[in-house]
Amino acid sequence: MPQPATVEGASTLTRWRLVQPWISLLVRLAMGIIMIAAAVPKMMDVDESVRAVRAYRLLPEVVVPFFGTALPYFEFVFGLVLIVGVFVRWSAILWLALMAVFVFGVAWAWAKGYSIDCGCFGGGGDIAEGTTDYPGHMLERAGFVSLGVFLLVFPRTAISLDAWMRGESLVAASRPK
């Protein structure tokens, strides 16, 4: 009998509509925390951050110190933006763009045979030979990319500044019509 199946399908969809903003909220908060966790150690040791950027040998020396200094500030603000949930879809796009840049950097270092610790969460830059965990690092990146993709596809999150801005309920799943 086709009818019960349809009803069941509809209820699954409804349930997903209810649950999705909360999953998206978790994803969004995880991304925000990841950004801030990446920013804080770099802010505490700016010299290390600058050396880590330099170790990639991708940027000209004139911009390396500024890039290494400013990167954690940028990451920190971006982390805040994610946590409060403002412009979530754009945040997801920016996140994916950042990951593309970082993955390129690590792939570059890998291809060149540099002994590099990515410096992603502070520390890092060059490390002792043979201790670089490039595959593990790429796996971690893949996880980060999937978070970004999820948020891009489902940018409607519970308890977001976006919802407040639109005058929607902070906890309700659907847009009031």
Next chain:
Amino acid sequence: MAKKDLGSDRVALAKKQAQAQVRAQERRTAVIWVVIGVVLVALFAALVAYIVRQSDVAAVGSGDQSTPAVASENYGFPVGSTGVVGEGLDDSRVRVDIYLDFMCPICGIFEETQGPTLDQLRADGTADVYYHPVSILDRTSQNTEFSTRSASAAALIAQESPDRFLDFLKAMFANRPEENTTGLTDAKIQAIAAAAGVPEDVVAKIPDHAYSSWVRSATEQASVDGMKGTPTVAINGVMQDAQANPDDLNWSAEGALLKFVQDAAGK
């Protein structure tokens, strides 16, 4: 009557919707301005941090910073055939630059396994060795900045007690603290220096950390020069990285350092 009510309901609803839209637009504008404001503040903070850092790191030679006169242009302490910093040097010999951090485990292994070879190459006049104590591992000494303190002590001893520098360096590696500990206290560093024969008046100055900002600049310069972590060896000014370049020195192979330097000397 009923018709009129319906009409006014519709008007009221439309009005309400319009008002909600205006409010939403207002909130949106406010949020955009707040975000722009936060981004600008962060950009400003980053700029200030950048400018402060640039002036700190570049302060060497400006007179604001204690600089050990005995150090080379690239912040190394040159040791020639006599084993005394700044003495017995000869530009015609092979130049070996060693970058080290007193907390780095592999630097300890390097000193243990390659130290005697370097001493031999130095003593027989094949090479001059430039020691660069740098601080890249401050983050692993639980906020005691052991790398900076120990490198600063090394700079002090190189400057004021140059004949004891090598003994001090070896003794420091013999007492090397593990990473992610608090490192050695200044008192312990002083005891090591005293045991290495550093005169009392010099030992007494170790806790002043007079060369710590010089060490910071030295570390930055080493990074700019292409130092790849510690230990790094440069032969005649070329940083050796056997992983990226198979022709480079791989010092961990038995006898490789001796052969590489002797080849460079044409022996």
